[in-house]
Protein backbone atom coordinates (compact mmCIF):
# COMPACT_ATOMS: atom_id res chain seq x y z
CA UNK A 366 0.00 0.00 0.00
CA UNK A 367 1.50 3.41 -0.92
CA UNK A 368 2.29 5.48 2.17
CA UNK A 369 0.24 8.37 0.78
CA UNK A 370 -2.92 6.28 1.07
CA UNK A 371 -2.12 5.15 4.62
CA UNK A 372 -4.65 5.95 7.28
CA UNK A 373 -3.64 9.07 9.15
CA UNK A 374 -4.17 9.59 12.83
CA UNK A 375 -7.53 11.33 13.17
CA UNK A 376 -6.57 14.72 14.53
CA UNK A 377 -8.95 17.62 14.98
CA UNK A 378 -8.42 20.48 12.57
CA UNK A 379 -7.33 23.95 13.58
CA UNK A 380 -6.72 26.96 11.34
CA UNK A 381 -3.57 29.05 11.73
CA UNK A 382 -3.39 32.24 9.68
CA UNK A 383 -5.79 30.73 7.13
CA UNK A 384 -3.84 27.46 6.86
CA UNK A 385 -5.69 24.28 7.90
CA UNK A 386 -3.69 22.01 10.20
CA UNK A 387 -4.77 18.49 11.08
CA UNK A 388 -7.76 16.50 9.93
CA UNK A 389 -7.46 15.77 6.23
CA UNK A 390 -5.21 18.78 5.52
CA UNK A 391 -1.84 18.15 3.85
CA UNK A 392 1.18 18.06 6.16
CA UNK A 393 2.36 21.68 6.51
CA UNK A 394 6.04 22.70 6.25
CA UNK A 395 7.35 25.11 8.88
CA UNK A 396 10.69 26.65 9.73
CA UNK A 397 12.07 29.19 12.15
CA UNK A 398 14.10 32.32 11.52
CA UNK A 399 17.51 32.71 13.16
CA UNK A 400 17.79 36.48 12.77
CA UNK A 401 17.13 38.81 15.74
CA UNK A 402 13.40 39.46 15.30
CA UNK A 403 13.80 43.12 16.16
CA UNK A 404 16.05 43.42 13.10
CA UNK A 405 13.09 43.81 10.77
CA UNK A 406 15.07 44.01 7.52
CA UNK A 407 17.08 40.84 8.18
CA UNK A 408 14.04 38.93 9.43
CA UNK A 409 11.86 39.94 6.48
CA UNK A 410 14.64 38.97 4.06
CA UNK A 411 15.02 35.58 5.65
CA UNK A 412 11.25 34.97 5.68
CA UNK A 413 11.10 35.88 1.97
CA UNK A 414 13.84 33.34 1.23
CA UNK A 415 11.94 30.76 3.26
CA UNK A 416 8.72 31.56 1.41
CA UNK A 417 10.51 31.12 -1.92
CA UNK A 418 11.76 27.70 -0.75
CA UNK A 419 8.20 26.60 0.09
CA UNK A 420 7.92 27.33 3.82
CA UNK A 421 4.24 27.67 4.74
CA UNK A 422 4.35 28.89 8.35
CA UNK A 423 7.28 30.64 9.99
CA UNK A 424 8.16 30.85 13.67
CA UNK A 425 10.15 33.73 15.11
CA UNK A 426 11.70 34.15 18.55
CA UNK A 427 10.12 36.88 20.65
CA UNK A 428 12.51 37.35 23.59
CA UNK A 429 11.63 41.00 24.36
CA UNK A 430 9.03 43.70 23.79
CA UNK A 431 10.99 45.23 20.92
CA UNK A 432 10.69 41.93 19.04
CA UNK A 433 6.97 41.65 19.84
CA UNK A 434 6.41 45.18 18.49
CA UNK A 435 8.52 44.46 15.38
CA UNK A 436 6.03 41.76 14.35
CA UNK A 437 3.65 44.41 13.05
CA UNK A 438 6.23 45.79 10.62
CA UNK A 439 7.37 42.28 9.65
CA UNK A 440 3.81 41.11 9.01
CA UNK A 441 3.19 44.05 6.67
CA UNK A 442 6.00 42.84 4.39
CA UNK A 443 5.49 39.07 4.23
CA UNK A 444 2.81 36.62 3.15
CA UNK A 445 3.40 33.76 5.61
CA UNK A 446 1.56 33.29 8.89
CA UNK A 447 3.84 33.95 11.87
CA UNK A 448 4.11 31.98 15.09
CA UNK A 449 5.64 33.90 18.00
CA UNK A 450 7.92 31.79 20.17
CA UNK A 451 7.55 32.95 23.77
CA UNK A 452 9.20 31.98 27.04
CA UNK A 453 8.70 33.25 30.60
CA UNK A 454 6.83 36.54 29.99
CA UNK A 455 3.09 36.38 29.27
CA UNK A 456 3.08 40.07 28.27
CA UNK A 457 5.19 39.19 25.23
CA UNK A 458 2.57 36.65 24.16
CA UNK A 459 -0.25 39.18 24.46
CA UNK A 460 1.79 41.84 22.64
CA UNK A 461 2.75 39.38 19.87
CA UNK A 462 -0.92 38.61 19.25
CA UNK A 463 -1.80 42.30 19.24
CA UNK A 464 0.95 42.90 16.68
CA UNK A 465 -0.32 40.26 14.28
CA UNK A 466 1.10 36.85 15.28
CA UNK A 467 -1.29 34.17 14.00
CA UNK A 468 0.07 31.51 16.34
CA UNK A 469 1.93 31.17 19.62
CA UNK A 470 4.42 28.60 20.73
CA UNK A 471 4.74 28.65 24.48
CA UNK A 472 4.89 26.50 27.54
CA UNK A 473 2.04 27.54 29.87
CA UNK A 474 4.09 26.12 32.74
CA UNK A 475 6.80 28.76 32.51
CA UNK A 476 4.90 32.02 32.13
CA UNK A 477 4.15 32.63 35.78
CA UNK A 478 0.90 31.07 36.94
CA UNK A 479 -2.79 30.70 36.28
CA UNK A 480 -3.71 34.39 36.07
CA UNK A 481 -1.08 35.00 33.39
CA UNK A 482 -2.08 31.90 31.43
CA UNK A 483 -5.66 33.21 31.52
CA UNK A 484 -4.54 36.57 30.05
CA UNK A 485 -2.77 34.82 27.17
CA UNK A 486 -5.73 32.50 26.55
CA UNK A 487 -8.13 35.48 26.48
CA UNK A 488 -5.99 37.29 23.89
CA UNK A 489 -5.60 34.10 21.81
CA UNK A 490 -9.31 33.33 21.95
CA UNK A 491 -10.26 36.89 20.97
CA UNK A 492 -8.19 36.66 17.74
CA UNK A 493 -8.60 32.90 17.17
CA UNK A 494 -4.88 32.32 17.56
CA UNK A 495 -3.81 28.69 18.13
CA UNK A 496 -1.23 27.90 20.78
CA UNK A 497 1.38 25.20 20.32
CA UNK A 498 2.43 23.56 23.51
CA UNK A 499 6.05 22.68 22.96
CA UNK A 500 7.37 20.01 25.30
CA UNK A 501 11.12 19.70 25.09
CA UNK A 502 12.99 16.83 26.74
CA UNK A 503 15.60 19.33 27.88
CA UNK A 504 13.20 21.46 29.89
CA UNK A 505 10.90 19.09 31.79
CA UNK A 506 9.81 20.17 35.27
CA UNK A 507 11.76 19.00 38.31
CA UNK A 508 8.79 17.08 39.66
CA UNK A 509 8.37 15.11 36.43
CA UNK A 510 12.09 14.36 36.28
CA UNK A 511 11.94 13.22 39.91
CA UNK A 512 9.16 10.78 39.06
CA UNK A 513 10.73 9.38 35.90
CA UNK A 514 14.43 9.88 36.63
CA UNK A 515 15.18 10.91 33.03
CA UNK A 516 13.39 12.70 30.18
CA UNK A 517 11.73 9.49 29.00
CA UNK A 518 8.89 9.43 26.43
CA UNK A 519 6.43 8.81 29.27
CA UNK A 520 7.79 11.85 31.13
CA UNK A 521 7.34 14.01 28.02
CA UNK A 522 3.79 12.75 27.58
CA UNK A 523 2.89 13.45 31.22
CA UNK A 524 4.32 16.94 30.87
CA UNK A 525 2.29 17.57 27.71
CA UNK A 526 -0.96 16.36 29.28
CA UNK A 527 -0.41 18.64 32.29
CA UNK A 528 0.30 21.67 30.11
CA UNK A 529 -2.65 20.97 27.80
CA UNK A 530 -4.84 20.81 30.92
CA UNK A 531 -3.73 24.34 31.85
CA UNK A 532 -5.27 25.63 28.62
CA UNK A 533 -8.31 23.33 28.71
CA UNK A 534 -9.09 24.66 32.20
CA UNK A 535 -10.04 27.88 30.40
CA UNK A 536 -11.98 25.92 27.80
CA UNK A 537 -9.32 26.70 25.17
CA UNK A 538 -8.86 23.98 22.56
CA UNK A 539 -7.09 25.70 19.68
CA UNK A 540 -4.08 23.62 20.56
CA UNK A 541 -1.23 21.99 18.69
CA UNK A 542 1.35 19.87 20.48
CA UNK A 543 5.00 19.02 19.95
CA UNK A 544 7.15 16.58 21.90
CA UNK A 545 10.74 17.16 20.95
CA UNK A 546 13.90 15.43 22.02
CA UNK A 547 17.32 15.08 20.44
CA UNK A 548 16.86 11.33 20.96
CA UNK A 549 15.06 9.98 17.88
CA UNK A 550 13.51 6.90 19.48
CA UNK A 551 12.28 8.91 22.49
CA UNK A 552 10.69 11.45 20.16
CA UNK A 553 8.93 8.79 18.12
CA UNK A 554 7.72 6.89 21.17
CA UNK A 555 6.43 10.00 22.90
CA UNK A 556 4.29 10.99 19.89
CA UNK A 557 2.98 7.44 19.56
CA UNK A 558 1.88 7.34 23.20
CA UNK A 559 0.30 10.80 23.18
CA UNK A 560 -1.39 10.09 19.84
CA UNK A 561 -3.38 7.32 21.52
CA UNK A 562 -4.62 9.64 24.24
CA UNK A 563 -5.88 12.78 22.50
CA UNK A 564 -6.72 14.22 19.11
CA UNK A 565 -4.95 17.60 19.01
CA UNK A 566 -2.84 18.06 15.87
CA UNK A 567 0.87 17.31 16.21
CA UNK A 568 3.84 19.38 15.12
CA UNK A 569 6.76 17.02 14.44
CA UNK A 570 10.44 17.63 14.89
CA UNK A 571 13.64 16.20 16.31
CA UNK A 572 15.24 19.03 18.20
CA UNK A 573 18.92 19.93 18.53
CA UNK A 574 19.48 17.41 15.74
CA UNK A 575 22.78 18.85 14.53
CA UNK A 576 24.22 20.17 11.30
CA UNK A 577 23.15 19.46 7.74
CA UNK A 578 24.13 15.79 7.40
CA UNK A 579 23.61 14.45 10.93
CA UNK A 580 20.54 16.61 11.44
CA UNK A 581 19.00 15.49 8.17
CA UNK A 582 19.49 11.86 9.10
CA UNK A 583 17.98 12.26 12.57
CA UNK A 584 15.05 14.33 11.36
CA UNK A 585 14.36 12.04 8.43
CA UNK A 586 14.27 9.03 10.72
CA UNK A 587 12.17 10.64 13.45
CA UNK A 588 9.75 12.62 11.32
CA UNK A 589 9.73 9.96 8.60
CA UNK A 590 8.85 7.08 10.93
CA UNK A 591 5.97 9.04 12.45
CA UNK A 592 4.61 10.25 9.12
CA UNK A 593 4.83 6.71 7.77
CA UNK A 594 2.57 5.68 10.66
CA UNK A 595 0.11 8.45 9.80
CA UNK A 596 1.17 10.66 12.73
CA UNK A 597 1.93 14.35 12.22
CA UNK A 598 0.25 17.46 10.85
CA UNK A 599 3.07 20.03 10.60
CA UNK A 600 6.82 19.46 10.41
CA UNK A 601 9.93 21.42 11.15
CA UNK A 602 13.31 19.93 10.35
CA UNK A 603 15.73 21.42 12.90
CA UNK A 604 19.20 21.97 11.48
CA UNK A 605 22.17 23.99 12.62
CA UNK A 606 22.41 25.86 9.33
CA UNK A 607 20.50 28.18 7.01
CA UNK A 608 16.78 27.54 7.72
CA UNK A 609 16.13 27.38 3.98
CA UNK A 610 17.84 23.96 4.14
CA UNK A 611 15.26 22.90 6.73
CA UNK A 612 12.49 23.54 4.22
CA UNK A 613 14.30 21.69 1.44
CA UNK A 614 14.87 18.65 3.65
CA UNK A 615 11.24 18.73 4.85
CA UNK A 616 9.98 18.57 1.27
CA UNK A 617 12.38 15.74 0.45
CA UNK A 618 10.99 13.75 3.40
CA UNK A 619 7.40 14.44 2.37
CA UNK A 620 8.16 13.62 -1.25
CA UNK A 621 9.92 10.36 -0.39
CA UNK A 622 6.85 9.31 1.59
CA UNK A 623 4.52 10.33 -1.24
CA UNK A 624 2.79 12.91 0.98
CA UNK A 625 3.64 16.16 -0.84
CA UNK A 626 5.19 16.80 -4.25
CA UNK A 627 6.89 20.10 -4.94
CA UNK A 628 9.47 21.15 -7.49
CA UNK A 629 12.11 19.17 -9.32
CA UNK A 630 12.95 15.67 -8.14
CA UNK A 631 16.39 14.69 -9.35
CA UNK A 632 16.93 10.97 -9.81
CA UNK A 633 20.67 10.57 -10.26
CA UNK A 634 22.95 7.58 -10.04
CA UNK A 635 25.90 7.60 -7.61
CA UNK A 636 28.23 7.01 -10.62
CA UNK A 637 30.77 4.21 -10.84
CA UNK A 638 33.66 3.15 -13.06
CA UNK A 639 31.26 2.92 -16.04
CA UNK A 640 30.19 6.56 -15.85
CA UNK A 641 30.80 8.32 -19.18
CA UNK A 642 29.97 11.95 -18.40
CA UNK A 643 30.76 14.44 -15.62
CA UNK A 644 27.56 13.67 -13.74
CA UNK A 645 28.44 15.47 -10.49
CA UNK A 646 28.77 18.86 -12.21
CA UNK A 647 25.72 18.22 -14.36
CA UNK A 648 23.54 17.31 -11.35
CA UNK A 649 24.70 20.35 -9.42
CA UNK A 650 24.12 22.76 -12.30
CA UNK A 651 20.69 21.37 -13.15
CA UNK A 652 19.55 21.28 -9.51
CA UNK A 653 20.68 24.83 -8.90
CA UNK A 654 19.18 26.24 -12.11
CA UNK A 655 15.80 24.61 -11.49
CA UNK A 656 15.51 25.28 -7.75
CA UNK A 657 12.82 27.95 -8.21
CA UNK A 658 10.41 25.59 -9.98
CA UNK A 659 7.47 24.53 -7.83
CA UNK A 660 5.63 22.28 -10.31
CA UNK A 661 6.41 18.62 -9.53
CA UNK A 662 8.63 17.11 -12.22
CA UNK A 663 10.99 14.13 -12.20
CA UNK A 664 14.41 14.53 -13.87
CA UNK A 665 16.72 11.51 -14.26
CA UNK A 666 20.47 12.04 -14.63
CA UNK A 667 22.25 8.75 -15.21
CA UNK A 668 25.90 8.09 -15.96
CA UNK A 669 25.75 5.29 -18.53
CA UNK A 670 23.57 2.88 -20.47
CA UNK A 671 23.39 0.19 -17.75
CA UNK A 672 20.54 1.62 -15.64
CA UNK A 673 20.33 4.94 -17.44
CA UNK A 674 17.69 4.28 -20.11
CA UNK A 675 15.41 2.50 -17.61
CA UNK A 676 15.42 5.37 -15.10
CA UNK A 677 15.36 8.06 -17.78
CA UNK A 678 12.30 6.46 -19.38
CA UNK A 679 10.40 6.42 -16.06
CA UNK A 680 11.10 10.10 -15.36
CA UNK A 681 9.38 13.05 -17.04
CA UNK A 682 12.70 13.87 -18.67
CA UNK A 683 16.15 12.38 -18.36
CA UNK A 684 19.49 11.58 -19.87
CA UNK A 685 21.61 8.47 -19.98
CA UNK A 686 25.32 9.14 -20.44
CA UNK A 687 27.33 7.89 -23.44
CA UNK A 688 30.91 8.58 -24.59
CA UNK A 689 30.93 12.40 -24.90
CA UNK A 690 27.13 12.69 -25.17
CA UNK A 691 23.89 11.95 -23.37
CA UNK A 692 20.76 10.35 -24.78
CA UNK A 693 17.79 12.56 -24.01
CA UNK A 694 14.49 10.93 -22.99
CA UNK A 695 11.15 12.66 -22.64
CA UNK A 696 8.01 10.98 -21.32
CA UNK A 697 9.54 7.56 -21.85
CA UNK A 698 10.78 8.11 -25.40
CA UNK A 699 14.24 8.74 -26.84
CA UNK A 700 14.37 12.25 -28.26
CA UNK A 701 17.95 12.66 -29.48
CA UNK A 702 21.61 12.59 -28.57
CA UNK A 703 23.05 15.76 -27.02
CA UNK A 704 26.75 16.63 -26.83
CA UNK A 705 28.06 16.48 -23.24
CA UNK A 706 29.01 20.17 -23.16
CA UNK A 707 25.40 21.06 -24.06
CA UNK A 708 23.59 18.66 -21.69
CA UNK A 709 22.96 21.08 -18.82
CA UNK A 710 21.61 23.86 -21.05
CA UNK A 711 19.35 21.53 -23.03
CA UNK A 712 17.94 19.83 -19.93
CA UNK A 713 17.31 23.13 -18.14
CA UNK A 714 15.58 24.64 -21.20
CA UNK A 715 13.46 21.53 -21.73
CA UNK A 716 12.35 21.36 -18.09
CA UNK A 717 11.44 25.05 -18.08
CA UNK A 718 9.37 24.54 -21.24
CA UNK A 719 7.62 21.51 -19.72
CA UNK A 720 6.50 23.32 -16.56
CA UNK A 721 5.43 26.56 -18.24
Ligand code: SF4
Nearest residue numbers: 634637640668669671
Ligand atom coordinates in the same frame (compact mmCIF):
# COMPACT_ATOMS: atom_id res chain seq x y z
FE1 SF4 B 1 27.38 3.23 -12.81
FE2 SF4 B 1 25.92 3.49 -15.01
FE3 SF4 B 1 24.76 2.67 -12.73
FE4 SF4 B 1 25.55 5.17 -12.98
S1 SF4 B 1 23.95 4.16 -14.21
S2 SF4 B 1 25.94 3.82 -11.25
S3 SF4 B 1 27.36 4.97 -14.20
S4 SF4 B 1 26.30 1.58 -13.91
